[in-house]
Structure formats: structure tokens, C-alpha cells
Amino acid sequence: MASPLGAHSPKLDALRALRTKAGRREQLRYAIEGPTLLAEALAAGRTPDAVYATEGALLAHRDLLAPLDGRTFVVPERALARASDVETPPGTIAVLPQALEPLEALLESGRPAVVLAGISDPGNAGTLLRSAEIFGIGHAIFARSGVEPHNPKVVRATMGAIFRMRLAVADGDELVDGARAHGYEIVAAARDGVPLPGFRFPPRALLAIGNERHGVSAWLPRWDKGVAIPQPGGGESLNASVAGGIIFYAFSQQFSGTNFRTETFEKP
Numbered sequence: 001m002a003s004p005l006g007a008h009s010p011k012l013d014a015l016r017a018l019r020t021k022a023g024r025r026e027q028l029r030y031a032i033e034g035p036t037l038l039a040e041a042l043a044a045g046r047t048p049d050a051v052y053a054t055e056g057a058l059l060a061h062r063d064l065l066a067p068l069d070g071r072t073f074v075v076p077e078r079a080l081a082r083a084s085d086v087e088t089p090p091g092t093i094a095v096l097p098q099a100l101e102p103l104e105a106l107l108e109s110g111r112p113a114v115v116l117a118g119i120s121d122p123g124n125a126g127t128l129l130r131s132a133e134i135f136g137i138g139h140a141i142f143a144r145s146g147v148e149p150h151n152p153k154v155v156r157a158t159m160g161a162i163f164r165m166r167l168a169v170a171d172g173d174e175l176v177d178g179a180r181a182h183g184y185e186i187v188a189a190a191r192d193g194v195p196l197p198g199f200r201f202p203p204r205a206l207l208a209i210g211n212e213r214h215g216v217s218a219w220l221p222r223w224d225k226g227v228a229i230p231q232p233g234g235g236e237s238l239n240a241s242v243a244g245g246i247i248f249y250a251f252s253q254q255f256s257g258t259n260f261r262t263e264t265f266e267k268p
Contacts, residue, residue: 006076
């Protein structure tokens with residue numbers, strides 16, 4: 001049975017703190033809002049530490065919340081709204097433990113990864129993860145100086161992909177050293193790179209997408225190959241998430257839908 005919480009409960013103070021980067025760092029947890037994201041998390045095997053819901057949401061989503069009875073708390077609507085990060089609160093907020101891994105663990109897999117090389121916009125970051133997953137890339141590495149993986153806007157923009165992907169955070173030098181040690185090539189989106197579709201991707205690749213104004217160079221000290229997207233229509237630059245989607249698609253096409261099986265990426 002769901003437990004009632006008063007508006008001044010310390011649990012709600014901790015929940016409100018998760019709206020801030022400092023609060024998420026301190027608690028090593030993050031919040032997701034609404035039944036859709038919660039259902040995605042549960043389907044991916046991510047069990048929340050707690051779920052906070054209004055009485056109305058508890059009734060409306062009883063089938064979803066029933067298995068989480070011992071972790072669910074009923075909260076007054078106004079109190080929950082103060083903890084919400086969205087303009088129209090959906091009535092449920094779930095708290096999950098952060099799921100970051102050491103960079104070394106991701107690189108030991110040999111699988112391709114997207115590198116968010118200094119991406120600061122949370123919407124772009126989340127969309128990059130969503131696109132990467134769609135094209136079979138299940139790992140993502142965030143720049144330590146860029147947007148954090150569990151920023152609420154990042155989480156929403158992934159549309160659930162964040163629950164199914166393996167994530168790490170790294171510095172630029174750390175990434176370069178790790179790539180070399182594990183036989184990866186860093187492929188950076190760059191205007192002076194080899195244009196698609198003629199570019200040949202290495203299978204053991206880290207696909208670096210940078211800030212659309214400054215590129216990858218503001219964060220990444222060096223890379224192995226550059227790939228460019230031809231822009232016959234002109235314009236200053238592509239949005240980072242759009243550019244990433246095009247590159248991820250091109251990468252996936254060169255490997256004929258193999259879904260990047262482990263044996264494809266054995267270290268030479």
C-alpha cells in the first residue's frame with residue numbers, strides 16, 4: 001500500500017534537491033516525471049528507489065504503480081508540483097540511482113560509442129542518445145565539462161533511451177588515452193573531414209559530435225579521422241543532434257545491420 005507523505009516531509013526536500021546539479025551529484029540519484037518514462041525505465045529493468053504520486057495519478061496509473069507499492073508515496077498535489085521540473089506536472093515523479101560506469105568498462109566492450117564532445121544543450125544531448133540507440137549504438141560518453149547525463153531535460157529528450165544505454169563521463173585527454181589503449185579510432189564530425197558518403201568508418205569507433213558552433217576541438221585535444229556532411233544548400237551549420245543522426249545512420253549502413261555484434265569488435 002502506498003504511504004502518505006506530508007507537504008513538509010524531509011523526503012520531499014531531498015526530491016526537490018534533485019532539480020539541481022548539486023543535489024543530483026550529492027545523492028547520486030535523479031528524477032523522472034510521468035508514467036511514460038517510468039514505464040520505459042521499468043521495461044529496461046531500472047527499478048526506482050521511490051515513486052511520489054498524487055492521489056489522482058495513483059488511481060489513473062494503478063496498474064503501473066501496483067508492483068511498486070512498497071516504494072510509492074502519496075503526496076499532496078501542490079507539494080509534488082514544487083518538486084516538478086516541468087510546466088505542467090504529470091502527477092508522478094520517480095527517483096532512480098544514477099547508472100554511470102567507468103570509461104574503462106565501456107571501452108573494454110569494444111563496442112562503438114557516441115561521444116558528446118562538449119555538448120552543452122540538454123535537448124541536443126538527449127536527442128543524440130535517442131538517435132544513437134535507434135541506429136544500434138548503445139554506449140555514450142559525456143564530456144565532464146558539458147551537460148550532465150542525468151539533467152532532467154536530457155533524460156526527457158532521450159525518450160527512454162537513457163535507461164537502455166551504457167553511460168560514462170570523461171575528460172578529453174582521458175578519452176584519447178583510453179581509445180588508444182583499447183584499439184579505438186576517434187571519428188570526429190568536422191567540416192574539413194572526408195565527406196559522406198565516401199567516408200569509411202572503422203568498426204571500432206568513437207563517434208564524436210561537438211558543439212555546433214565550435215565543433216569538437218574546444219573539448220577534444222585530438223582525433224584520428226574527421227567526417228563531414230556535405231551541405232549543398234548552404235547555411236552556417238547543422239544542429240548537433242541532426243548532424244549526429246546523419247553520421248550514426250551512415251555508420252550503421254556500412255555494417256549492414258549487424259547490430260555491432262561483439263565479435264565484430266575484437267581488439268586487433
